[in-house]
Amino acid sequence: MRLQLLKNGYRLLQKVQLFIIKSMMGYVPGPVAVLTYRRNFFGKHYNPWLEQGLRKAKHWSVGEIELFGAFVSKQNECQFCTRDHHTMAQMSLGIDKADAVMQDFEQAPVEEKIKTVLRFLQRLTVSPHEISEADIRPMKSQGLSDEAIEEVIHVCAIFCVINRLADAFDFELSVDTHKTARFLLKNGYAVTSLKG
């Protein structure tokens, strides 16, 4: 962590909770640190978006959402987020499928509608100023509803925030990425902003 306040700037109750997390996980995950510090400024408001977008999507499975998140993180070249979310996608969808998408999604053994979404996510992440209705049309042609498309737009936006924070603040890489992934798959993201 590049800011000392993200190491020791917490209230007493938060410190206790962070101590427990560190004992369990071996480290304090960067998102927990950032979403907990002065949570009225950011964490309290970003956290519901995170939980809603990544765990309450109606049109995509958790594995698909995690795959989209890992993919967006890779476009942003965010090593921290790519690793953990890729692992969650592997655990949910299978190692071969998740790895194939992350390596070269155009050749991956996934449905065409997934590839269409990944093409869109790549454009919205890397060339957002070029996005127009022409980028939406292929997804609609694949039968995706407005609500399903809206959900993938939210995933892209959520990761474009946290990827930048991970790299700017220099989040520590997880000690055991499978442990982190299992925890997040079981508990979701609501636990990442600690009250106190």
Added chain:
Amino acid sequence: MIQALKEAVLGKGYADSALRKDVYQKVAHQILSGDTTPITPTTLNTYIEKLSKQAYKIVDRDIDQLKDEGFSEDEIFELTIVGATAAGITRLEKGLQALQNCQ
């Protein structure tokens, strides 16, 4: 939810409110048009451009330079969050606008 997030990061804080708005607008403008508008001081401008376009290239020295410029850790925390939030929310708005136009 999204509006509350935007209002929070642009609301009460340690970093100058006008400067946080400038940071948000700078990142949003870059996403919407591909161009950037400079803000002052130059050190902050360079940092926010990196945050917006190539955050993975940020190094310790970038943060140290902001501290040398007189920014406190709380101000750096806030300005970074404002820039990152702008990068997300503006993409959200751009994507939803395209979806709305495709009816």
